[in-house]
Amino acid sequence: MSEVDIRKIDQIIKRFPPHESNLLIPILQSVQEEFGYIPPESVKLISRHSKVSRNKIYGVLTFYAQFATTPRGKYVVRPCRGTACHVRGSASVIRYLKSKLKVEDGYTTTDNKFTLETVACLGACFLAPTMMVNHDYYGNLNDKKVEEILKTYR
């Protein structure tokens, strides 16, 4: 794991007014936006700034699917497992992704390039089955299309 720049974490946290427990989720989101995950080092700093106990912070960050506690890949691949995608074959898309990337759901490839993260619904049901790679949407997927899409990120 690479060293995390504590000053950088501090800078992000300081953008938010102190002692406001309601800002916990936005703070965590900003930290994750920067680092791709919530570095354990940041929890103590956030706790001090927001006056929320570390215990509670862990409670929140493990509750929400968005937050990761380990570094994620450069590209986060999010296949949708919503109902519309399910009836149009998302299970096979997810299976294919797992075999191509050689990772299980929630894990990152050894070269730190891809993280596979199945999501409940992307709201792009009209083009099922769908997935996102970082902020880009892809629809009407099949094995061949998935392979082509992955190629563009390799």
Next chain:
Amino acid sequence: MVIQRLKSLKELLQLKEELLGEYDSAKTRIRICTTGCRAKGALKVRDAFHQELGKDRSIEIVETGCQGLCAKAPVVSVDPDGIFYGGLTPEDVPEVISQTIRNKKIINKLCYSENKTVYPYIKDIPFFKAQEKIVLRNCGYINPTSLEDYIRRNGYVALIKIFRGLKPEDVIEQVTKSGIRGRGGAGFPTGLKWKFARQYQNATKYIICNADEGDPGAFMDRAVLEGDPHSVIEGLIIGAYAIGANHGYIYVRAEYPIAVEYSTLAIKQARERGFLGENILGSGFNFDITIKQGAGAFVCGEETALIASIEGRRGMPRPRPPFPAEAGLWGKPTVINNVETLANIPWIITQGGDAYAKFGTKGSKGTKVFALAGKVRNTGLVEVPIGMTLRQIIFDIGGGIPQDREFKAVQMGGPSGGCLPAEHLDTPIDYETIKEAGAIMGSGGMIVMDEVTCMVELARYFLDFCQKESCGKCVPCRIGTKRMLEIVTRFTSGQARQGDPLFPQ
């Protein structure tokens, strides 16, 4: 350009006149969906149009939100003729320009076709013909990042009506008269909800827009925020005025980056123009909105869980009462309305509650947006008067099942809803009839299933979903869904045994 803050209703009317004056409706406009259609390369098609047109300013390219017929993505409409093209690639663009735009010639292969009939014009396409657009009145027509586009189409005009003489009670009366019920799923009368929150005097109050559209298969809220974000902001302002709130939130899923981007921009524009902030349009009313991004928890669509999430806690629901209208965010009276509900409000105020109540059935007034997905030809968004039959929606508008397969069932209402089989195809649907039939209206997702969909496997899928998304607070859900999933998984994997529920004796 310096944006002037509007200080009075008169200034808003003046601005609207100016905007209408400089608008040439006879100009050729190419409307292209650059939101939902992005998944099928809409941005590349847009770039191709820009490149092909070069410096030609006689033709305008309008980037819009969802135009409805998502199955044909990426879609393009050409005004003023009202031509509709789908499935475009950047390679098609030169031909569209040279043939259709310059020479008024239709390109058949890009047109919508059904039963071997080609439909070049929007007005003839069966998908669009049967619809009644109130919520989606601007969606797909305007550029969602342009406040001017919204104002030109009667945007923020409801505020004029309110500030010129409607008391908060009058607003609530109009909304009550309209008969609109919460579009998030439960169907609670919106007017009544506002009335409850109104009666708590002299307290800080909040209004929240619930845009945590978690039901898989529903995407109407996403489309409204991406296609017409100002309508939701206007709805929030009206709601806040009615209940007496000075602060609002839009709680939107982080999985919807375009919706987050456009609604954030729209709030900024509304603030600059004076629709938000202190002394809105000189009325003395103060109101502002904060965006809160969800963090990926299905349960946060439930209102008490949503409130917990805004307060920075784990999104776990609590028992009601007290209802949020009495004790919600930070313990203050809070109204939570769904995106679609709020988008209806400006229309109800400008046209009147009675006009809205003309649509729909006895107990369920107005229109409803349905998200058609699954095994149906015309996947996309449809808005129809409540009371249409499933057959009309799935077959007449939706175009039926691909490959002419047999219809098996339609799943409605998300994981807490149900599946309606073919025997219900001719039931006029409203909140009550769907409930009687064994599903719920929910947020309006309709996932169509054909003869090859296995219903037992679908039951397993939903239990898997519910088990994964259980917040873990209460035992029946935390452990119950797990045990049920184990049982159904035994059935789907051929391992069911004597003693399992439903095992044949």
